[in-house]
Amino acid sequence: MQEINKKSPLPLYYQLKESILNAVKTKEFEVGDRLPSERELAEYHNISRMTVKKAVDILVDNGYLIRKQGSGTFVSDYQQSYSISPLLSFTKEMEKKGLNYTTRILSFNKTKEKKIAAKMNLDPETALFRLERLRLIENKPFLLENTYLAVDYFRDLKKDELENNSLFKIIENKYNIQLSNAEAEVEAVILDAGIADKMQVQEGMLGLYFEQFSKNENAEIIEYTSAYYRNDNYKFKFTFNLD
Amino acid sequence: MQEINKKSPLPLYYQLKESILNAVKTKEFEVGDRLPSERELAEYHNISRMTVKKAVDILVDNGYLIRKQGSGTFVSDYQQSYSISPLLSFTKEMEKKGLNYTTRILSFNKTKEKKIAAKMNLDPETALFRLERLRLIENKPFLLENTYLAVDYFRDLKKDELENNSLFKIIENKYNIQLSNAEAEVEAVILDAGIADKMQVQEGMLGLYFEQFSKNENAEIIEYTSAYYRNDNYKFKFTFNLD
């Protein structure tokens, strides 16, 4: 278990949280194991029990640990519900199904949009790349997506590399950013004229509106995508684990 | 603002949390308002600041309040559209978010429906339990779901145990079936008269239609649910891992 540095500017509870998390991930503490008691951890690291509690609180809240009063704190076997986002796996999913798919880049430019920056927990003045893509299956538009990336993370991003590579491969390989998880929200919408035109459907048709936030291991939002799906022909499908 | 009863068996932080939440809901504290400082709240209720902090922590975590160091704690405007993950257990999700929820069992009976059985990869003549539930958040209908279970797997399933327990808990604990994963599909729909009536919204409103197949470790479909979600107030949200 990693030591705690009292002279570090990082809060003690934060260091301890990371230390425990690390021990869980490296299997030093395995699923089902009982952690040292709060009092033991406090004594070991020479910090107060309340500080230990704060670190454990966070990990319990995030599902990594389970507390049992009178008994101890244990490593959880809870895994975040796993699912395949149609956005992420678009390429893979299409190949698996043997469908003809294409992606058209409608636009790629730098912008500054305060609302988007706020959603991404960035400074309102942050420069962003905006990538608008239309995805087609069997030559029929299926998905229209707007992706935003902070310029600071993605210097030298060029349109032509986006033409030929999956965005997620670029993020992970060229920029060496390890994406950890993503949150997504779906709602039903009526497609307005602008969207309907791009997707070659009639205005007023039903569609799905989708927002996705992809995060790195420090829970910083790396990528934000908003997208419209056609509601016919193909369904928005995903799977997730339950154990 | 509601007083705190030191003789109550309820924890002080819990009482204070409820008190603040109540004050927010009754507009005693309106969106954007600054709350009394932690020190003021502590003095007013004659409790320690750490206890106030714990109450505020929870409300900040649930999105009701926003803290600004050096400035104060404010009522958030985010609570209007809260995100709900339907994929995990509804019960668990609601408790985590600290929302008031109820489930009404509209009907529970045995049926034989060939189309449903076919979807579940069962013999068309298989007897099925059909469970119709209406789920409410803060007393507003949010989700109307129809769940089907094969009678063979769930002998002795009674309505009253469904009233008091999460279905997933019953499946796992009473019937000892380990659910492994699920597939889900979402599409946008217009709520027809029958559905809209049950959900207390106007006919013709937008909603989400959701189908879910839960499988055990042998990839047999144990549970099939079709559901309608209201498209306002709460968003359909989910998380997935990327690594």
Added chain:
DNA sequence: TATTATAATCGGTATAGACCACATGTTGTA
């Protein structure tokens, strides 16, 4: 008047200690 220091106030972190409720292992007794 405009700017710059200073003070006051806010939440953020941390401590040491206290008592409670719950779970479990141990011990003494029937």
Added chain:
DNA sequence: TACAACATGTGGTCTATACCGATTATAATA
């Protein structure tokens, strides 16, 4: 042996206090 009583260890709650860093209001200065 079986059971009840007890001791112990665990997390749950709570206090009073302290100092830090960020923000804002106020006062001093140019």
